[in-house]
Amino acid sequence: MDRTTEDVLNAVGPRLRALRRDRGLTLADVAARTGVSQSTLSRLESGRRRATLELLLPLARAYDVPLDDLVGAPRTGDPRVHLKPIRRFGMTFVPLSRRPGGVHAFKLLIHARPEPLGPTPQTHAGYEWLYVLSGRLRLVLGDRDLTLPPGEAAEFDTSLPHWLGSADGGAVELLILFGLEGMRVHVRADPHRPSQGGGRR
Incomplete structure (x- = not known):
């Protein structure tokens, strides 16, 4: 050896x-x-x-x-993450991490539509944190209907009925961190700070 x-x-x-x-x-x-x-x-x-x-x-x-x-094996090969977009429900998900398990990072593009889609809330196990890069995001979370402009963030338990879409039919870009239930990021949105988009977080 x-x-x-x-x-x-x-x-x-x-x-x-x-x-x-x-x-x-x-x-x-x-x-x-x-x-x-x-x-x-x-x-x-x-x-x-x-x-x-x-x-x-x-x-x-x-x-x-x-x-x-x-x-402690030395890193070999190409260190870049090779992005493979996933398209579904009028959205494009771009994985930004490849580590098995733990928290997964995605860039999400919600495509522009002449007429915005109506919300169809879903539930699943996990916890999600998102940050709006551009556009105006409509976030339906339980009985709340929020509008998040660029620069705003939100986090929520995905066992609550939730839906993401465009607030005005335009394209929206956001970053998402998603983890299994109980795995949360440490930055928390202030639930009492008024949203610039007219909703509350």
């Missing part, structure tokens, strides 16, 4: 221990999440057990990190 590979493998244990402690987990917690025994996890962290793909895959899922981050 060459020295570089050996150094990479030797660094796996301390990296796994640091990830576990950062998340406030015990060996028993990680064992319950991964199905890997506590004794094996302990040997991995101390360097007495060599890391294998079979062991690292469930740990990557449990810690919600790419496999490369567990082994």
